[in-house]
Amino acid sequence: MNNFGVSDSLLVSHYKNGSEEAFEELVARHKSRVFTTIYLIVKDKYVAEDLLQETFIKVVKTVKSGKYNEEGKFLPWVLRIAHNLAIDFFRKDKRYPTIVMEDGSGVFNTLAFAEDSVESVQIKQDTNALLKKLVQELPEVQKEVLIMRHYMQMSFQDIAESTNVSINTALGRMRYALINLRKKMQKLNIAYDHHFYRK
CATH class of the missing domain: 1.10.10.10 (Winged helix-like DNA-binding domain superfamily/Winged helix DNA-binding domain)
Known part of the structure; x- marks a missing residue:
């Protein structure tokens, strides 16, 4: 099957009907854009690659369970999944240093501690x-x-x-x-x- 020029929504339909080739085409079309979206957030190539896989696993589960209904908006929907997974990675990783304001001072700038008792x-x-x-x-x-x-x-x-x-x-x-x-x-x-x- 030649998928060149076939729309994303049609490929999703083909995939729903059992065409693995259609899904491979969707991944090939969009994986670099999805990877970039994740990498911009996590700034780590290996983490981004893991989350890229996780994104498409989630896409497969959603489509196969019949819950996908974003007709004609496949890429924005996938990017949103990728974005949310990347944000969740940071929330779970608990990387929460003190917030620094735009002038370089900490939010709790006035909390001075002479010693770390x-x-x-x-x-x-x-x-x-x-x-x-x-x-x-x-x-x-x-x-x-x-x-x-x-x-x-x-x-x-x-x-x-x-x-x-x-x-x-x-x-x-x-x-x-x-x-x-x-x-x-x-x-x-x-x-x-x-x-x-x-x-």
Whole structure:
């Protein structure tokens, strides 16, 4: 069967009807784009390759179970699966350093500890745990950009490409995420860097 010029949705239909060749064509068409999407987030070739495989395993399961209904939007749907798996990798990996603001100062800049006594270490741990909780309470799109920017050290260009929005939108989401975080911290009387938030 010659699949050249055949649409993605038709290939998905062929695959549903048992054509493994159709699925191989879908993978061949899109794997480099899916890999790039994952790699932009995880910045690790081997992790990206694992997640690429995981993405297509999820695609197979969804299509074979009859739950796929994104007619004509195959690639955006696959990219979304890849994107979510990459974000989940970081959430599970618990790579949550202290958030650094745009001026280079930490969110808890005013929490100075002269020595790492047992008490101060405990306070730091409690504060970081609380910060993680506050981040998780943010609206999904704000939380996503904050995690990508500060936990994954992604550039706004990479964030924009990975989330399929303009750089201005990514910057806007980041700004609102920090504003919301500041409000939550003020509510709980947590120290934050006043200089950063001055208008």
